[in-house]
Amino acid sequence: MIAPERPLAAIGTVSLEIDGTDVRVPEGATLLEACRSLGIATPSLCYLENLTPVNVCRVCVVELEGSRVLVPACSRKAENGMKVRTDSARVRLSRKMVLEFLGSTVDVSLSSEFAEYARRYGAEPDRYGAPAGPQPLGARDAAVAGHHHAPAGDVAENVAQPVKVDNELYVRDYAKCILCYKCVEACGADAQNTFAIAVAGRGFEARISTEFDVPLPDSACVYCGNCIGVCPTGALMFSSEYEMRRAGTWDEKRQTKADTICSYCGVGCTLTVHAQDNAIVKVTSPLDHDVTRGHLCIKGRFGWKFVQQRPIDGA
Amino acid sequence: MDLHFTGALPSKAERQIVDAVLGAPSDDWHGGEAARARRHLLLPTLHAVAARVGWISEGALNYVARRLTVPPADAYGVASFYALFALSERAPRVVHVCDDIACKARGADAIIAALERDYGIAGSTPDDGATTWLRSPCLGLCERAPAAYLSVAGERPYARQLGGVDVRSIGEALRGGGERVFPSTILPQAGDPGLRLLRRVGVVDPSSIQAYGAAGGYQALRRALEIGASGVIREVSDARLMGRGGAAFPTGRKWDAVAKEPERPHYLVCNADESEPGTFKDRILMEEDPFAVVEAMTITAFATGADYGYLYVRGEYPLATERMQHALDEARRHNFLGCDILGTEFDFDVEIRRGAGAYICGEETSLFNSIEGHRGEPRNKPPFPVQKGLFGKPTAINNVETLVNLPDIVMDGGAAYAAIGTKDSTGTKLFCVSGCIAKPGLYEVPFGTTLRQLLALAGGVLPERRLQAVLLGGAAGAFATPEELDTPLTFEGVRKIRATLGSGVVLVFDDRINLGEMLLRIAAFFRDESCGQCVPCRIGTVRQEELLARLKRREPLHSLQDERTLLAEVGAVMRDASICGLGQTASSAIESALAKFRPFEGAVRA
Ligand SMILES: Cc1cc2nc3c(=O)[nH]c(=O)nc-3n(C[C@H](O)[C@H](O)[C@H](O)COP(=O)(O)O)c2cc1C
Ligand code: SF4
Ligand code: SF4
Ligand code: SF4
Ligand code: FES
Ligand code: FES
Numbered sequence: 029m030i031a032p033e034r035p036l037a038a039i040g041t042v043s044l045e046i047d048g049t050d051v052r053v054p055e056g057a058t059l060l061e062a063c064r065s066l067g068i069a070t071p072s073l074c075y076l077e078n079l080t081p082v083n084v085c086r087v088c089v090v091e092l093e094g095s096r097v098l099v100p101a102c103s104r105k106a107e108n109g110m111k112v113r114t115d116s117a118r119v120r121l122s123r124k125m126v127l128e129f130l131g132s133t134v135d136v137s138l139s140s141e142f143a144e145y146a147r148r149y150g151a152e153p154d155r156y157g158a159p160a161g162p163q164p165l166g167a168r169d170a171a172v173a174g175h176h177h178a179p180a181g182d183v184a185e186n187v188a189q190p191v192k193v194d195n196e197l198y199v200r201d202y203a204k205c206i207l208c209y210k211c212v213e214a215c216g217a218d219a220q221n222t223f224a225i226a227v228a229g230r231g232f233e234a235r236i237s238t239e240f241d242v243p244l245p246d247s248a249c250v251y252c253g254n255c256i257g258v259c260p261t262g263a264l265m266f267s268s269e270y271e272m273r274r275a276g277t278w279d280e281k282r283q284t285k286a287d288t289i290c291s292y293c294g295v296g297c298t299l300t301v302h303a304q305d306n307a308i309v310k311v312t313s314p315l316d317h318d319v320t321r322g323h324l325c326i327k328g329r330f331g332w333k334f335v336q337q338r339p340i341d342g343a
Numbered sequence: 344m345d346l347h348f349t350g351a352l353p354s355k356a357e358r359q360i361v362d363a364v365l366g367a368p369s370d371d372w373h374g375g376e377a378a379r380a381r382r383h384l385l386l387p388t389l390h391a392v393a394a395r396v397g398w399i400s401e402g403a404l405n406y407v408a409r410r411l412t413v414p415p416a417d418a419y420g421v422a423s424f425y426a427l428f429a430l431s432e433r434a435p436r437v438v439h440v441c442d443d444i445a446c447k448a449r450g451a452d453a454i455i456a457a458l459e460r461d462y463g464i465a466g467s468t469p470d471d472g473a474t475t476w477l478r479s480p481c482l483g484l485c486e487r488a489p490a491a492y493l494s495v496a497g498e499r500p501y502a503r504q505l506g507g508v509d510v511r512s513i514g515e516a517l518r519g520g521g522e523r524v525f526p527s528t529i530l531p532q533a534g535d536p537g538l539r540l541l542r543r544v545g546v547v548d549p550s551s552i553q554a555y556g557a558a559g560g561y562q563a564l565r566r567a568l569e570i571g572a573s574g575v576i577r578e579v580s581d582a583r584l585m586g587r588g589g590a591a592f593p594t595g596r597k598w599d600a601v602a603k604e605p606e607r608p609h610y611l612v613c614n615a616d617e618s619e620p621g622t623f624k625d626r627i628l629m630e631e632d633p634f635a636v637v638e639a640m641t642i643t644a645f646a647t648g649a650d651y652g653y654l655y656v657r658g659e660y661p662l663a664t665e666r667m668q669h670a671l672d673e674a675r676r677h678n679f680l681g682c683d684i685l686g687t688e689f690d691f692d693v694e695i696r697r698g699a700g701a702y703i704c705g706e707e708t709s710l711f712n713s714i715e716g717h718r719g720e721p722r723n724k725p726p727f728p729v730q731k732g733l734f735g736k737p738t739a740i741n742n743v744e745t746l747v748n749l750p751d752i753v754m755d756g757g758a759a760y761a762a763i764g765t766k767d768s769t770g771t772k773l774f775c776v777s778g779c780i781a782k783p784g785l786y787e788v789p790f791g792t793t794l795r796q797l798l799a800l801a802g803g804v805l806p807e808r809r810l811q812a813v814l815l816g817g818a819a820g821a822f823a824t825p826e827e828l829d830t831p832l833t834f835e836g837v838r839k840i841r842a843t844l845g846s847g848v849v850l851v852f853d854d855r856i857n858l859g860e861m862l863l864r865i866a867a868f869f870r871d872e873s874c875g876q877c878v879p880c881r882i883g884t885v886r887q888e889e890l891l892a893r894l895k896r897r898e899p900l901h902s903l904q905d906e907r908t909l910l911a912e913v914g915a916v917m918r919d920a921s922i923c924g925l926g927q928t929a930s931s932a933i934e935s936a937l938a939k940f941r942p943f944e945g946a947v948r949a
Binding site for chain 2: 178
């Protein structure tokens with residue numbers, strides 16, 4: 029017997045209730061998508077449309093009736109009959125605490141969305157005490173799983189450390205890393221399939237690392253820059269931007285963005301070229317672009333260094 | 344996948360060690376699905392290198408990664424996850440000295456202080472470069488606290504747990520003795536005719552399959568094969584057996600779900616990672632009655648349709664591992680494992696996997712990742728293990744003690760089993776009694792026994808001492824007060840005093856003990872053992888420890904009231920928004936102590 033073709037509508041939708049409002053979403057949609065379809069502002073930090081959800085930051089948690097704990101909206105699939113609350117006291121407290129924890133640990137000064145969330149949830153990262161001083165370069169990378177020095181509690185431990193500058197194209201400022209796993213996913217199976225970086229260590233000492241923390245030029249990195257493209261905090265940054273920021277010349281208000289098609293090969297990736305004072309300062313790609321999904325290769329991402337007639341960093 | 348490696352090469356010895364585990368490299372040894380499918384050999388291979396060389400060099404890791412087609416950054420991420428693996432040169436002879444709560448209650452701090460004086464701080468290596476000592480979380484030897492774990496890397500690797508240590512015996516172990524200090528297990532109830540789970544413990548030779556058979560072993564497997572898989576599940580459901588690993592999930596329901604999954608193969612995993620501070624029951628079962636664990640696993644596999652099983656044993660349990668390996672080999676030799684078991688068409692075999700120092704790997708999905716050669720990070724649920732478990736297949740995962748209940752359930756029937764204990768907590772329960780108590784050890788009592796009765800069985804607190812508090816359920820559990828001693832030890836009974844039975848920990852603190860210090864140790868434990876994946880736990884455990892450190896020094900930030908609010912909010916986000924049970928329970932004992940006692944007397948009033 030041949031099964032009749034199922035009409036699309038039958039597999040199509042699930043209905044649930046969010047903050048007292050009934051909503052229908054396509055089967056397979058997440059609670060985050062359902063919330064956003066209702067216009068409910070839901071914060072997210074580790075989620076990105078073009079990456080597999082890792083649900084680690086927990087800033088998107090919502091209250092689901094029948095569940096002992098809050099659930100991550102970004103990865104939990106909507107099911108028929110679910111009753112969800114997105115603005116209960118429990119949800120607000122958890123979101124505030126996640127933001128305070130990150131704000132007291134990581135330099136999030138370059139993330140405008142973080143600042144917006146922190147304001148919305150009244151996060152006060154200062155109430156954990158003065159920040160501990162930065163650790164020397166490599167100290168966190170040398171941490172041994174399962175061992176730490178007992179704290180005195182007078183200062184709040186953090187991930188402050190010097191920037192890793194080991195190649196000409198981009199820098200890694202892990203003092204700004206919220207450990208959202210996005211760069212690892214972009215470098216791995218979700219885009220680049222290079223696997224140059226991974227999460228190493230454990231607990232508070234977990235960090236993004238090459239094998240044995242070797243410099244990028246010794247690693248598998250092919251400088252596609254896809255990790256830079258997904259990093260939400262500016263921890264991974266084009267050298268051009270990094271140098272201009274250090275020189276105090278970086279000024280987004282003076283920058284223009286123009287979309288163009290990469291001319292290096294026949295794939296046809298869309299490039300968004302960011303320029304300031306008539307010079308290209310960085311290249312990104314739109315997340316929703318059906319060819320690139322935001323990802324590029326070294327030529328599209330950094331090739332402008334060679335197209336651009338005059339050297340911008342004294343090279 | 345084209346892999347890129349740094350120029351670091353393995354030494355000849357390292358190459359040989361790796362090849363001994365993975366087989367000689369053949370022509371097609373780099374690349375291909377087949378090689379990638381062997382990623383699950385990553386942890387065993389790293390263990391082999393560590394056991395022989397003492398640490399894992401960049402060249403050795405590159406070689407392992409190349410042989411298994413794992414990106415080296417990924418392999419480094421895995422190796423650096425485990426506390427037992429050193430990634431920089433380390434002395435081959437290491438004594439891991441427990442400074443966790445049960446050992447602290449029995450003088451571990453004085454030992455640590457003396458070691459620091461005589462041998463330098465933890466991790467220092469005297470001139471000869473051959474020995475070092477490290478601190479360790481609970482080693483699962485709490486009944487013989489203070490405890491240590493000796494590991495000696497080399498041509499013939501050696502590892503043993505050392506019970507009842509002092510500075511002198513640790514010094515001997517550091518200098519090259521210690522090999523002869525065999526554990527003498529404390530079995531306070533051995534031979535008691537009322538015992539069920541511990542019936543053979545300390546009485547029947549754990550190395551002899553004949554002795555096991557003569558003591559009634561393997562009758563239950565025969566009976567299970569007679570009544571069929573659904574018959575076994577029915578008895579287990581009728582018995583209302585609840586998991587003993589901590590979460591108290593109904594075992595019958597879990598098995599039924601696995602058995603009904605159409606996807607094949609099914610796997611069985613026996614969780615013997617036992618790392619909850621204060622817990623040592625599974626170790627004793629494996630050391631003293633290993634055939635019972637094998638038989639129970641075989642019955643479970645038969646019931647759930649699994650044809651392959653893994654026994655994931657805590658890395659610091661060398662004796663249990665050896666005895667279980669011997670029992671598996673013997674069972675296989677006698678056709679209790681392998682193909683056509685006992686002349687039926689049932690095939691099943693078991694492989695041992697060793698953990699490498701990570702409490703989180705006892706969490707079921709983290710354990711799957713660990714076996715598969717990934718970092719031991721818990722997975723998002725749903726999907727649940729019964730649907731997508733080990734290697735993405737339907738998996739029954741159970742605690743050792745849960746499984747060891749099986750033979751009696753199959754032999755006597757579920758109804759008879761359910762008649763023991765109380766309505767909602769059936770059967771008997773193993774309790775790990777340690778700390779300030781006259782006769783520490785493993786005790787088996789029917790559910791419903793009161794805490795007072797259990798402490799009396801264990802000889803009560805020492806003379807001239809007064810009971811201060813009892814930690815139930817381990818670091819993830821909660822405290823009971825002396826006024827709560829008449830609480831019946833059942834799942835539902837302890838809920839009334841806002842506690843849990845957890846893994847059966849009953850850790851006794853008398854009036855000499857500084858509870859505040861114990862709380863700090865518990866906070867440090869969670870900070871060390873967090874996998875680091877999610878923000879609430881990765882950072883919450885740090886903030887919690889910092890806050891307790893301030894309370895202990897009586898130097899609150901802002902006001903005491905602010906600290907109290909902060910602690911409650913840190914606890915709330917960890918409980919509500921963490922991915923797994925570790926973060927969700929990381930504040931439980933601490934909040935319970937602050938609610939019931941005044942652990943930081945003079946600083947915080949409960
Ligand atoms: C952090 C953490 C550690 C755990 N450790 C163990 C363990 O060592 N042994 C164990 O059996 N269960 C442990 N569990 C519980 C397991 O996740 C799982 O519930 C259990 O193995 C199921 O077996 P059961 O139903 O027989 O209890 C742990 C859970 C968490 C959250
Ligand atoms: S630049 Fe590309 S290859 Fe290099 S680490 Fe980033 S994502 Fe991976
Ligand atoms: S470097 Fe950026 S993308 Fe990578 S984990 Fe850190 S914050 Fe996320
Ligand atoms: S709660 Fe802790 S141990 Fe569990 S996933 Fe989160 S960080 Fe890892
Ligand atoms: S956005 Fe959902 S957990 Fe990070
Ligand atoms: S062995 Fe030391 S606390 Fe358990």
